[in-house]
Amino acid sequence: MAKALIVCESRTGETIKIGELIAEGIRFLGSEVVVVKAKDIKKEAGLQGYDAIVFGSATYHGDMMQGMKTLLFLAEKAGLEGKVGGAFGAFGWSGEAPDRIFDTMKNIFNMDMVSGPLRLKSSSLGGGMQMAQDYGREIAKKIAG
Numbered sequence: 001m002a003k004a005l006i007v008c009e010s011r012t013g014e015t016i017k018i019g020e021l022i023a024e025g026i027r028f029l030g031s032e033v034v035v036v037k038a039k040d041i042k043k044e045a046g047l048q049g050y051d052a053i054v055f056g057s058a059t060y061h062g063d064m065m066q067g068m069k070t071l072l073f074l075a076e077k078a079g080l081e082g083k084v085g086g087a088f089g090a091f092g093w094s095g096e097a098p099d100r101i102f103d104t105m106k107n108i109f110n111m112d113m114v115s116g117p118l119r120l121k122s123s124s125l126g127g128g129m130q131m132a133q134d135y136g137r138e139i140a141k142k143i144a145g
Contacts, residue, residue, distance in 0.1 A: 001030065001031060001032050002030075002031040002032070002051045002052070002140070002143040002144065003031065003032045003033070003034070003049065003050050003051055003052075004023075004026050004031055004032070004033045004034070004050055004051060004052040004053070004054065004084075004139060004140070004143065005033075005034050005036070005047065005050040005052070005053050005054070006019045006022060006023055006033060006034070006035045006036070006054045006056065007036055007037070007038050007041060007047075007053070007054070007055050007056070007071060008035065008036070008037055008038065008056045008057070009037070009038040009056070009057040009058065009064070009065040009067040009068040009071070010037075010056075010057075010058050010065070010090070011058045011060055011065060012058070012090075014058065014090035014122055014123065015056050015057060015058045015088070015089055015090045016035075016037070017123045018056060018088055018089070018090055018118070018120055018123050018128070018132050019035050019054070019056050019088070020035055021123055021128075021129055021132035021133050021136070022054060022056075022086070022088060022118070022132050022133070022135050022136040022139070023035050023136060024132075024133050024136060025132065025133035025134060025135060025136020025137040025138075025139070025140065026052075026136040026137070026139055026140045026143075027136075028133070028136070028137060028140070029137055029140035029141065029144070030140070031051075031052075031140045031143055031144075033136075034050075037067075038057075038065075038067040038068055038070070038071045039067055041071055041074065043074070044074060044075070044077050044078040044079075047074075047075055047078040047080065048078065048079075050083070051083065051084060051143045052083060052084035052085065052086070052139050052142070052143050053075075053080060053083055053084075053085055053105075053111070054085065054086040054087065054088065054139060055068065055071070055072070055075075055085075055086075055087050055088075055101050055105065056068075056087065056088040056089050056098070056101075057089045057097045057098070057101060058089055058090050058091065058097060059089055059090075059091035059092075059093075059094055059095050059096050059097040059098075060097075062094050062096055063096065063097065063100070064089070064096075064097035064100055064101060065097070068097070068101065072101070072104055075109065076108065076109065080105075080109045080110075080111050081109065081110040081111065082110065082111070082112055083111050083112065084111070084112050084113075084114070084139060084142045084143050085105045085106070085109070085111035085112065085113045085114070086102075086113065086114045086117070086118070086135065086138075086139050087099075087101035087102035087105060087113075087117040087118070088117060088118035088119070088120070088132070088135065089101070089117070089118075089119060089120075090120055090121065090122065090123075091119065091120075091121060092121070095119045095121075098117035098118060098119050099117055099119075101117065102116065102117040112142065114135070114138045114139055114142055115138065118131065118132065118135045120132065
């Protein structure tokens, strides 16, 4: 069974809610998923053993949260080349974090990214729940090949 890891950094809890909905979408297609907070990954080994890795961070003052920045520096040494990847995040005004995470995963880590980052103001607005679950399904399909 394919396994995915979703790592979230949230200020208000909304990004974690979105991560859980993405996890549901991945599970719908039969893959196993673990959702953790960025602070729970202490070493590169915490990113090993997964077929897909999805990073999510809220946008705060036009940037990703500091915990996600720290995690991305750690992930750079984790050997994620070729792994399926995705990026997401919640935002109030500008929403740059998911784009920056996505670009790092694609261009620095050389991961096999899904179509683009998922940017939502809230999981409960404008079909956010469905969009997050669909993003999870897209990741699961890519894992399955």
